Amino acid sequence: MSPSPGVADTLIHARWVVPVVPTGVVLENYSVAITQGRITGLLPQHEAAGIDAQDVIELPTQALLPGLINCHGHAAMTLLRGYADDQPLMPWLEEHIWPAEAQHVSERFVADGVELAIAEMLRSGTTTFSDMYFFPNFTAATAERLRMRCQITFPVFDFPTAWGQNADDYISKGLALRDDFKHSDLISIAFGPHAPYTVARDVLARISTLAAELDSVVHIHLHETSAEVLRAVEEHGERPLDSLHAMGLIGPRSQCVHMTDLGDQDIQLLAASAAHVIHCPQSNMKLASGTCPVATLLERGVNVALGTDSAASNNDLNLFGEMQAAALLAKLERRDATALPASQALAMATINGARALGREQDLGSIEVGKLADLISVDLSGPETQPVYNPLSQLVYACNGSQVANSWVAGERVMIDRELVHVDLADLNVRVSAWRERINGGGK
Numbered sequence: 001m002s003p004s005p006g007v008a009d010t011l012i013h014a015r016w017v018v019p020v021v022p023t024g025v026v027l028e029n030y031s032v033a034i035t036q037g038r039i040t041g042l043l044p045q046h047e048a049a050g051i052d053a054q055d056v057i058e059l060p061t062q063a064l065l066p067g068l069i070n071c072h073g074h075a076a077m078t079l080l081r082g083y084a085d086d087q088p089l090m091p092w093l094e095e096h097i098w099p100a101e102a103q104h105v106s107e108r109f110v111a112d113g114v115e116l117a118i119a120e121m122l123r124s125g126t127t128t129f130s131d132m133y134f135f136p137n138f139t140a141a142t143a144e145r146l147r148m149r150c151q152i153t154f155p156v157f158d159f160p161t162a163w164g165q166n167a168d169d170y171i172s173k174g175l176a177l178r179d180d181f182k183h184s185d186l187i188s189i190a191f192g193p194h195a196p197y198t199v200a201r202d203v204l205a206r207i208s209t210l211a212a213e214l215d216s217v218v219h220i221h222l223h224e225t226s227a228e229v230l231r232a233v234e235e236h237g238e239r240p241l242d243s244l245h246a247m248g249l250i251g252p253r254s255q256c257v258h259m260t261d262l263g264d265q266d267i268q269l270l271a272a273s274a275a276h277v278i279h280c281p282q283s284n285m286k287l288a289s290g291t292c293p294v295a296t297l298l299e300r301g302v303n304v305a306l307g308t309d310s311a312a313s314n315n316d317l318n319l320f321g322e323m324q325a326a327a328l329l330a331k332l333e334r335r336d337a338t339a340l341p342a343s344q345a346l347a348m349a350t351i352n353g354a355r356a357l358g359r360e361q362d363l364g365s366i367e368v369g370k371l372a373d374l375i376s377v378d379l380s381g382p383e384t385q386p387v388y389n390p391l392s393q394l395v396y397a398c399n400g401s402q403v404a405n406s407w408v409a410g411e412r413v414m415i416d417r418e419l420v421h422v423d424l425a426d427l428n429v430r431v432s433a434w435r436e437r438i439n440g441g442g443k
């Protein structure tokens, strides 16, 4: 039975509503009605006055928008934020990050690191995140407990780590996890082969077959640097994107992360195959990896979403910073100030993310029938005044700390910047203990 239009669980009256679809639209003095976790009304405030709601929320200085979607990260690595900086990608990984992970990563490390990441992401407007890391069972359980929406792509490597012995072990554990969470309303599980240079070709081919059978997403670091592409050409005689395409791994269920080294043929292939690109501008800049040609990809019809990557290579999980970086970098790359306008940057952090995750029917915009994953952003502070155009403020002036409220499936999980399910004082004690342990080198 569909809910009556005259009643709602929650009614939010906002100064501005930015629905994201249609692009560039800002609705003034609008209201959003929520019933049973979904958006059941989007209408002018004077028309909403007659709706009978249990919970009525007035946001006279705030903009209401869809929750942001962080399409790439390694949440538990928040515990390594600032541990090793100012290093190129491979020495950073091989000499710093991988040894620290080998010594410290455990179930507890992941549970605490993910809780820290979720606290940070909710407080900067993210309501859905994608994750690829060890012990994904703990990431899934933590996200579900803290009521955050998450796409978990279980990692696959050729070598042993704290979570698995070999590719077969990772895949069987990942598929078991997929079964465990198949009825979850918040968690989805998919394949996360780390990269073409850390997973053998026969394993990638097997993942391709399994993913096709299960109609599952495949999320992979790809063309992160020119050196990666060059090495693959020397070893296999072809570019990694072409190798994956030949294995059937490039298509509408593929999430290709980074994609900084792209020629015209690569872009053509991405457009023709309807694969998704996940752009991580701050990580790419910090590791000096390269530049993803975002404006060109979008012009050619490729769906490009945004990710923060980990807090060890960013060093935050704040999509407001990522929207701003994406817009500014695209303008610089094209030497064109009109490239990647604010409305497009916001779309990348919302509806494009929903498309990349295969969830555009439910997420990424404020439309009747979609899930009520929403955030409100207070524009009354000096850093966002005066407001000529809320879209400009959101992308070019906000730093994430203006996010006041968040809802996931209609549940208000942050109220006036207070997280409902996270005890920050208790979390800080655990995080400090990790810092001492990692600094001291002990287990």
Ligand SMILES: [Zn+2]
Pocket (backbone or CB within 6 Å): 072, 073, 074, 221, 309, 310
């Ligand atoms: Zn990554």
